[in-house]
Amino acid sequence: MPVAAQSHGEEEVKDLGWNEPPSKIPGPLIKGLPNEELWVLIRRFNKQMYHVKEYPYPVPGNLDLNIADEEEFSPDKLRSNIERLYMTVIIGLMGFGKHLMRLRSWRETQRTAWFCTAYFVAWIFDFIVPLIAVTMITLIAYPPSRPFLFPPAPLALVDGSTGGVQKPKAGVLGSHDSATGAPENHKGEAVEAEASNFVNSIASVALSSVAGKHPQNDPPAEGSRVSDSVPDPTSIVTGALNAKETADGKNSSATHDKTKVPMETAMWTKMRPVMHVIGDVTDTWERFANALEPTPPFPQEAFRLRIAALVVPLLGMSLFVTSYMFMKGLTFGVGFGFFGDPVIQPGLEWLNRTFPHWQKLLELRNNILLGVPTNAQLTITLLRIGEVNKAPLPPPPQTSAPPPEKPxxxxxxxxxxxxxxxxxxxxxxxxxxxxxHDPSVPHQTGGSDIDASKDTHHGKKGSKLLGFFKGAAKVSIEAAIGADHLKAKIGDEHSKNRLGAIPDNPEELKSGPVDFKCRYHGKSGHVYISTKATIPCVAFSTDSTIEKIGSNDREDLHPVWSIPIADVKELKKVGGFGWKAKLIVGWALDREVADGLEIVDRKGQTWTVTAMVLRDELFNRLIAIGGQKWEAW
Structure with missing residues (x-):
C-alpha cells in the first residue's frame, strides 16, 4: 500500500487533506506510524517550539533542534516544559509504580509466583544482580518480552495502592494512556489536558506559568489600548497575598520587608536553569523511549542493542564481584569524593585545559544516545520527509465538540x-x-475539608459581579479594537500589526499547504511558499486571486516581499496581542486570537506577518523545507 507522504514524486505540492476531517486524510501518512500517533507528535511540537535560529556548526548524531545553552526564559516556556515532564516522565513513573503494585498485590497469582520464585532462588545463590542484569538485557533487546513479563493495562484502570481494578477518576475509561481516563476526541488529548491542569494546580509556584506570560513573544505594544487597559492578572493574586498578610497583622510591603525584592530576584534568576534542567530531563527520557521503541525512519535495532550491550559488562562483573568488594569500593568512592578535593580540583583544571569541552562528551546525547532523537527531533524529521516528497504533513485535526462520555x-x-x-x-x-460511565466519580474527594477548599462557586451575587466585569471588559476590548482600526488608517504601525488578530470566523482563515492567509502591516494577503521556482522562496502578496486559484507556478503575483528559503536564519512565533490582552480576550470574548510569525534572513532583515490562524503550520513548513540546521531558543 502506498504511503501518502512518501510516495508523491511530482513537482507540484500535494494537499494531503489540510482542511479535511480525519476520515478523509489518507493513512498512514508516514510508513509504520498511525496518523493519530503522528498528530500527537505534531501537536506537542507546536506547543514546544517558539523560537529557532540557524545552527551553522555540525550537529551531533546529525540531529539538530537541540536546546540552546542560552535559551530564553519565559513563564510560558517553563509551563511547556513542566507539561512535557508530566506527559513523559511523570506518566511513565506512574505506570512503573502501578506495575510494581500489581506484582506486590498477588492478584495475578501465577505471574507474581514466578517473579517471587525467580527472586528467592537467585537470592539463595547470590545471583540477584545477574538476574536483574539478564532481565534488563531481555527487556531492552527483545521487545516481545515486555508485554509478556508486564502485561499492559490502562493506567487509569489500575489502583495504585492495591494493584487491583478501580473506577477511573474521570468516571469513565475514555482514554488508555492518561492518569484520569478522561474521554478524548483524538489520541493523546486527555493526557495533554491533564498536563495543563497539573500546571494550573501548582498555583503558588507556577503562578506566572498559569498566566502564560511570555514577554519575548509579545509584539511591540507601545500605545496598545488593549494591553494598557487590562490589569496584570499575576498582580491581582500577589495583591491578595499581601492583603492576607496585612489582615494577619504583618506589613509585607517592600519598604518593611527587606527580603521581598532579593528573594523575588533570586527566584526569577534561578528559573532559567530550572527550566533548562526540566527540559534536559524530559529530552533524555524521550531519547530512551525512542531508543527502546524506534519510529521509522530511524533504525529499529541499533539503538536497542547499543543500550543492551552496556548492561553486559554489569552482568559479567556481577559474576565475580562479591558484596564485600562492592561495598568496599563504594565506601572508598564516597570517602575520596568527600576528602579528595586537593586531587580532584587540579585534575579538573588539567581536563579543562587539555579537553575544553569534556563535559559535553559526558552528556548522554553525545555518547550512549548519540543519534537517538527527542520527540521534537523525530517530528522535524517526519516533517522533512513530507517536504522532500512535496507532500507537507497536514495539521492535527481539531474538534470543537466535547468528547463522548463513553468507554x-x-x-x-x-x-x-x-x-x-x-x-x-x-x-x-x-x-x-x-x-x-459514572458522572459522580470526578467530584469525589477525600473529605469535607477538601470539598470546602475545592469549591469555587461564586454564588448569585458573585456571579453577577463577575458577569458585570466580563461585560465591561468586553466593551473595553471592542472599543480598543475599533480604536486600532482608526489609528491604523492614519499610519500607526503597532495598530496595523494588531488588525485581524481577533478573527470573526477563524475557520474562514484556514488555508495551506502552499498559501497561508494573514496580514502584513495590516494589509490582508497570503504568505505563500514557492518550490517550483529556480530558487525556492517564501513571499507575501496582497493579490486576491490567490484565494480562488492559488499561487502555484504564477509569475503575475508581484509579491510585496520575497525571501529565498535558504536565506532564512531565524523564525520566531509572536503574539497577536500582549499576553495580558490575550488572556482577557479569551475570557471576555470567548474568541481565538490569531498570532503571528517573525522571519529573519541572513542580512538581518525582519518580516513579521500577523493575524495568521495557521501560524504553527507555516512555521513547521519553513523549518522543514530548507537545508538549515536549527537550534531551539
Missing amino acids: AAITDEQLRAAGSGYPLNASPEELDQAMA
Whole structure:
C-alpha cells in the first residue's frame, strides 16, 4: 500500500487533506506510524517550539533542534516544559509504580509466583544482580518480552495502592494512556489536558506559568489600548497575598520587608536553569523511549542493542564481584569524593585545559544516545520527509465538540491477561463496571475539608459581579479594537500589526499547504511558499486571486516581499496581542486570537506577518523545507 507522504514524486505540492476531517486524510501518512500517533507528535511540537535560529556548526548524531545553552526564559516556556515532564516522565513513573503494585498485590497469582520464585532462588545463590542484569538485557533487546513479563493495562484502570481494578477518576475509561481516563476526541488529548491542569494546580509556584506570560513573544505594544487597559492578572493574586498578610497583622510591603525584592530576584534568576534542567530531563527520557521503541525512519535495532550491550559488562562483573568488594569500593568512592578535593580540583583544571569541552562528551546525547532523537527531533524529521516528497504533513485535526462520555474501545494491545486468567484478575463484569460511565466519580474527594477548599462557586451575587466585569471588559476590548482600526488608517504601525488578530470566523482563515492567509502591516494577503521556482522562496502578496486559484507556478503575483528559503536564519512565533490582552480576550470574548510569525534572513532583515490562524503550520513548513540546521531558543 502506498504511503501518502512518501510516495508523491511530482513537482507540484500535494494537499494531503489540510482542511479535511480525519476520515478523509489518507493513512498512514508516514510508513509504520498511525496518523493519530503522528498528530500527537505534531501537536506537542507546536506547543514546544517558539523560537529557532540557524545552527551553522555540525550537529551531533546529525540531529539538530537541540536546546540552546542560552535559551530564553519565559513563564510560558517553563509551563511547556513542566507539561512535557508530566506527559513523559511523570506518566511513565506512574505506570512503573502501578506495575510494581500489581506484582506486590498477588492478584495475578501465577505471574507474581514466578517473579517471587525467580527472586528467592537467585537470592539463595547470590545471583540477584545477574538476574536483574539478564532481565534488563531481555527487556531492552527483545521487545516481545515486555508485554509478556508486564502485561499492559490502562493506567487509569489500575489502583495504585492495591494493584487491583478501580473506577477511573474521570468516571469513565475514555482514554488508555492518561492518569484520569478522561474521554478524548483524538489520541493523546486527555493526557495533554491533564498536563495543563497539573500546571494550573501548582498555583503558588507556577503562578506566572498559569498566566502564560511570555514577554519575548509579545509584539511591540507601545500605545496598545488593549494591553494598557487590562490589569496584570499575576498582580491581582500577589495583591491578595499581601492583603492576607496585612489582615494577619504583618506589613509585607517592600519598604518593611527587606527580603521581598532579593528573594523575588533570586527566584526569577534561578528559573532559567530550572527550566533548562526540566527540559534536559524530559529530552533524555524521550531519547530512551525512542531508543527502546524506534519510529521509522530511524533504525529499529541499533539503538536497542547499543543500550543492551552496556548492561553486559554489569552482568559479567556481577559474576565475580562479591558484596564485600562492592561495598568496599563504594565506601572508598564516597570517602575520596568527600576528602579528595586537593586531587580532584587540579585534575579538573588539567581536563579543562587539555579537553575544553569534556563535559559535553559526558552528556548522554553525545555518547550512549548519540543519534537517538527527542520527540521534537523525530517530528522535524517526519516533517522533512513530507517536504522532500512535496507532500507537507497536514495539521492535527481539531474538534470543537466535547468528547463522548463513553468507554474507549479496548484491545489486546491495551489490556492483556497474565497467563490463562482474566486481565488484572478481574471478572469481565468487574472490568465492564469499572470502565462504564459514572458522572459522580470526578467530584469525589477525600473529605469535607477538601470539598470546602475545592469549591469555587461564586454564588448569585458573585456571579453577577463577575458577569458585570466580563461585560465591561468586553466593551473595553471592542472599543480598543475599533480604536486600532482608526489609528491604523492614519499610519500607526503597532495598530496595523494588531488588525485581524481577533478573527470573526477563524475557520474562514484556514488555508495551506502552499498559501497561508494573514496580514502584513495590516494589509490582508497570503504568505505563500514557492518550490517550483529556480530558487525556492517564501513571499507575501496582497493579490486576491490567490484565494480562488492559488499561487502555484504564477509569475503575475508581484509579491510585496520575497525571501529565498535558504536565506532564512531565524523564525520566531509572536503574539497577536500582549499576553495580558490575550488572556482577557479569551475570557471576555470567548474568541481565538490569531498570532503571528517573525522571519529573519541572513542580512538581518525582519518580516513579521500577523493575524495568521495557521501560524504553527507555516512555521513547521519553513523549518522543514530548507537545508538549515536549527537550534531551539
